[in-house]
Amino acid sequence: MNIGNYVKVKSIEEAYNLLQEDKDNLIVGGGAWLKQTNKNVKTMIDLERCNLNQITENKDTLVIGSMTTLRDLECNKSLKEIDGGILVKAISGIMGVSIRNIATIGGSIVGRYSFSDILTPLLVMDCTLEFFKDGSMTIQEFLSTKKLNDILLNITIKKSNNKGYFYAMKKTSLDFAVINVAITKGKTISIAVGARPSVAALQTEAMDYINNEQVNTEAIDKTASMISSQTKFGSNAKASEEYRRSITNTYIKRGLKEVTS
Amino acid sequence: MRVILDINNQIFNVDVSPNEYLLDTLRNNHFKSVKKGCDSSSCGVCTVLVDNKPIASCTYLTAKAEGHKITTVEGIISEAEKLGKHMGDEGADQCGYCNPSLALTVYALKLENPEANTQQIREYLVGNLCRCTGYQSQHTAIRDYLGDKK
Numbered sequence: 278m279n280i281g282n283y284v285k286v287k288s289i290e291e292a293y294n295l296l297q298e299d300k301d302n303l304i305v306g307g308g309a310w311l312k313q314t315n316k317n318v319k320t321m322i323d324l325e326r327c328n329l330n331q332i333t334e335n336k337d338t339l340v341i342g343s344m345t346t347l348r349d350l351e352c353n354k355s356l357k358e359i360d361g362g363i364l365v366k367a368i369s370g371i372m373g374v375s376i377r378n379i380a381t382i383g384g385s386i387v388g389r390y391s392f393s394d395i396l397t398p399l400l401v402m403d404c405t406l407e408f409f410k411d412g413s414m415t416i417q418e419f420l421s422t423k424k425l426n427d428i429l430l431n432i433t434i435k436k437s438n439n440k441g442y443f444y445a446m447k448k449t450s451l452d453f454a455v456i457n458v459a460i461t462k463g464k465t466i467s468i469a470v471g472a473r474p475s476v477a478a479l480q481t482e483a484m485d486y487i488n489n490e491q492v493n494t495e496a497i498d499k500t501a502s503m504i505s506s507q508t509k510f511g512s513n514a515k516a517s518e519e520y521r522r523s524i525t526n527t528y529i530k531r532g533l534k535e536v537t538s
Numbered sequence: 539m540r541v542i543l544d545i546n547n548q549i550f551n552v553d554v555s556p557n558e559y560l561l562d563t564l565r566n567n568h569f570k571s572v573k574k575g576c577d578s579s580s581c582g583v584c585t586v587l588v589d590n591k592p593i594a595s596c597t598y599l600t601a602k603a604e605g606h607k608i609t610t611v612e613g614i615i616s617e618a619e620k621l622g623k624h625m626g627d628e629g630a631d632q633c634g635y636c637n638p639s640l641a642l643t644v645y646a647l648k649l650e651n652p653e654a655n656t657q658q659i660r661e662y663l664v665g666n667l668c669r670c671t672g673y674q675s676q677h678t679a680i681r682d683y684l685g686d687k688k
């Protein structure tokens with residue numbers, strides 16, 4: 278990666294104006310993933326001084342600034358209680374502490390990484406993103422929009438005691454997931470599958486099915502087979518499409534059994 | 539660009555490129571205890587502390603480090619020596635290339651969670667690879683170091 282100029286801006290307004298000035302200007306979160314790229318950045322815009330690295334606890338929500346590091350999230354006691362702690366579980370499996378102290382939640386969302394272990398649980402949690410100009414949207418809405426030239430300010434996660442399941446199948450602890458699965462069960466069941474190897478997606482058809490059925494072994498098996506047969510999977514150096522289909526089926530069943538038991 | 543860095547409580551005024559990483563800045567300024575390993579965020583051998591937290595310096599832009607407190611192993615010599623003694627007792631090191639980063643990470647763990655159990659030690663050190671000794675004897679040495687009340 279090449280960087281022409283580096284600015285620690287003092288306000289979001291200043292960051293936004295700089296971002297609009299040139300298509301080669303870029304926001305940096307922790308910069309951990311940007312390091313792996315060969316981008317040519319004219320001006321790197323660092324939000325460190327914009328007070329976006331706080332986690333604010335309200336009665337019903339946690340409001341997480343986009344510059345909060347993955348490690349700070351992982352150590353947050355309240356987040357461990359939400360939806361069975363699936364976001365904390367997902368984060369703590371990513372690389373080592375010395376990378377999680379750099380990488381931010383904002384970069385992890387805006388990057389829309391196909392290998393992401395973070396988007397998968399966020400999709401099944403009750404959470405909202407707030408952008409500086411584009412306002413509020415759900416993760417699902419964000420993932421279905423084109424690239425925004427905007428700044429993610431914070432992520433609001435609703436506190437809930439829903440049951441939750443997260444599993445990332447990795448060959449070694451420092452590797453990317455071959456597949457990951459997140460499930461929550463409150464009034465209804467939500468299911469997301471990621472690293473297929475394309476970006477995480479909610480399994481809406483299977484969710485419609487199971488949420489209108491009496492949950493028993495037969496319904497669980499049918500949900501798992503709907504997801505493994507109908508979802509788009511692919512092959513890459515980590516695993517074949519066929520292997521991904523097969524293990525997704527297993528982990529969906531395990532997850533559904535766990536959250537409905 | 540010029541940046542002012544606080545390294546081991548000493549102020550350095552250095553000229554760096556905006557795309558320079560802290561690893562290179564530290565080595566260019568004679569902190570050779572900071573090792574270059576994979577240079578791709580994976581091995582942990584370049585770990586230093588930024589505000590007492592372990593950071594992979596190969597992945598952390600020097601420009602980001604301004605305004606923060608950087609610690610290399612030279613800044614925690616007496617703690618590194620204590621850990622080194624336990625490592626020696628356990629035969630837990632060989633080539634020594636990963637020792638400075640290990641000492642810094644273990645010291646950060648001590649600050650964060652002095653009562654860490656074996657599982658927590660393992661989880662904290664997952665990003666610090668050692669390619670000669672193996673981890674069992676290291677973990678024993680670290681447990682003994684954390685148990686030291688001196």
Ligand SMILES: Cc1cc2nc3c(=O)[nH]c(=O)nc-3n(C[C@H](O)[C@H](O)[C@H](O)COP(=O)(O)OP(=O)(O)OC[C@H]3O[C@@H](n4cnc5c(N)ncnc54)[C@H](O)[C@@H]3O)c2cc1C
Binds near residue numbers: 344580
């Ligand atoms: C070696 C390595 C291995 C990894 N393995 C995994 C893994 O197994 N699973 C996993 O889920 N993740 C993994 N990650 C990714 C990591 O978890 C982060 O998601 C990633 O580093 C992005 O976070 P960042 O803060 O570094 O973002 P950056 O690299 O700084 O930025 C990423 C993108 O987001 C944009 N951006 C950042 N912040 C904002 C903002 N506030 N508003 C608008 N745009 C913004 C940037 O412009 C850039 O396009 C890995 C990363 C590395 C370096």
